[in-house]
Amino acid sequence: MSSLTVDVQEEFKKVADQVKNMKTKPTDDEILILYGLYKQAMVGDVNIDKPGLTDLKGKAKWEAWESRKGMSKADAMAAYIKHAKELFSKYG
Numbered sequence: 121m122s123s124l125t126v127d128v129q130e131e132f133k134k135v136a137d138q139v140k141n142m143k144t145k146p147t148d149d150e151i152l153i154l155y156g157l158y159k160q161a162m163v164g165d166v167n168i169d170k171p172g173l174t175d176l177k178g179k180a181k182w183e184a185w186e187s188r189k190g191m192s193k194a195d196a197m198a199a200y201i202k203h204a205k206e207l208f209s210k211y212g
Contacts, residue, residue: 142212143212156187157188157197161197162193166185
Protein backbone atom coordinates (compact mmCIF):
# COMPACT_ATOMS: atom_id res chain seq x y z
CA MET A 121 0.00 0.00 0.00
CA SER A 122 2.97 2.29 -0.41
CA SER A 123 1.30 4.14 -3.29
CA LEU A 124 -1.50 5.17 -0.94
CA THR A 125 -1.26 8.36 1.02
CA VAL A 126 -1.30 8.10 4.78
CA ASP A 127 -4.38 10.38 4.82
CA VAL A 128 -6.42 8.00 2.62
CA GLN A 129 -5.37 4.98 4.69
CA GLU A 130 -6.26 6.74 7.95
CA GLU A 131 -9.62 7.95 6.63
CA PHE A 132 -10.36 4.44 5.31
CA LYS A 133 -9.69 2.89 8.74
CA LYS A 134 -11.77 5.58 10.48
CA VAL A 135 -14.70 5.16 8.10
CA ALA A 136 -14.52 1.35 8.30
CA ASP A 137 -14.84 1.60 12.09
CA GLN A 138 -17.77 4.02 11.78
CA VAL A 139 -19.60 1.64 9.44
CA LYS A 140 -19.84 -0.88 12.29
CA ASN A 141 -21.72 1.66 14.42
CA MET A 142 -24.38 3.00 12.04
CA LYS A 143 -27.69 3.68 13.75
CA THR A 144 -29.69 1.84 11.10
CA LYS A 145 -28.45 -1.20 9.19
CA PRO A 146 -28.06 -0.60 5.43
CA THR A 147 -29.67 -2.97 2.93
CA ASP A 148 -27.94 -6.24 2.08
CA ASP A 149 -27.01 -4.86 -1.35
CA GLU A 150 -25.43 -1.76 0.20
CA ILE A 151 -23.49 -3.92 2.64
CA LEU A 152 -22.27 -6.14 -0.19
CA ILE A 153 -20.93 -3.09 -2.03
CA LEU A 154 -18.99 -2.10 1.09
CA TYR A 155 -17.78 -5.67 1.56
CA GLY A 156 -16.47 -5.98 -1.99
CA LEU A 157 -14.68 -2.63 -1.80
CA TYR A 158 -13.24 -3.42 1.64
CA LYS A 159 -11.85 -6.78 0.55
CA GLN A 160 -10.40 -5.27 -2.64
CA ALA A 161 -8.78 -2.48 -0.62
CA MET A 162 -7.31 -4.84 1.97
CA VAL A 163 -6.44 -7.94 -0.08
CA GLY A 164 -6.61 -7.06 -3.77
CA ASP A 165 -8.20 -9.35 -6.35
CA VAL A 166 -10.21 -12.27 -5.02
CA ASN A 167 -7.87 -15.10 -4.01
CA ILE A 168 -10.25 -17.82 -2.84
CA ASP A 169 -12.46 -20.32 -4.64
CA LYS A 170 -16.09 -19.39 -5.20
CA PRO A 171 -18.30 -20.97 -2.53
CA GLY A 172 -20.72 -23.70 -3.56
CA LEU A 173 -24.37 -23.24 -4.45
CA THR A 174 -25.54 -24.09 -0.92
CA ASP A 175 -23.54 -21.24 0.65
CA LEU A 176 -25.71 -18.35 -0.53
CA LYS A 177 -24.21 -15.74 1.81
CA GLY A 178 -20.63 -16.75 1.01
CA LYS A 179 -21.40 -16.79 -2.70
CA ALA A 180 -22.91 -13.28 -2.56
CA LYS A 181 -19.88 -11.95 -0.67
CA TRP A 182 -17.47 -13.64 -3.12
CA GLU A 183 -19.35 -12.16 -6.09
CA ALA A 184 -19.29 -8.67 -4.53
CA TRP A 185 -15.53 -8.96 -4.13
CA GLU A 186 -14.99 -10.52 -7.57
CA SER A 187 -16.90 -7.61 -9.15
CA ARG A 188 -14.03 -5.32 -8.06
CA LYS A 189 -11.35 -7.39 -9.80
CA GLY A 190 -8.60 -5.22 -11.26
CA MET A 191 -9.44 -2.18 -9.12
CA SER A 192 -6.40 -0.77 -7.35
CA LYS A 193 -6.32 -0.80 -3.57
CA ALA A 194 -6.22 3.01 -3.56
CA ASP A 195 -9.27 3.27 -5.82
CA ALA A 196 -11.12 0.69 -3.71
CA MET A 197 -10.37 2.65 -0.53
CA ALA A 198 -11.57 5.89 -2.11
CA ALA A 199 -14.76 4.22 -3.40
CA TYR A 200 -15.36 2.61 0.01
CA ILE A 201 -15.03 5.97 1.76
CA LYS A 202 -17.41 7.62 -0.72
CA HIS A 203 -20.03 4.86 -0.46
CA ALA A 204 -19.79 4.72 3.33
CA LYS A 205 -20.29 8.48 3.63
CA GLU A 206 -23.40 8.23 1.45
CA LEU A 207 -24.70 5.55 3.80
CA PHE A 208 -23.91 7.68 6.86
CA SER A 209 -26.02 10.51 5.50
CA LYS A 210 -28.82 8.06 4.67
CA TYR A 211 -28.79 5.95 7.86
CA GLY A 212 -26.94 8.01 10.45
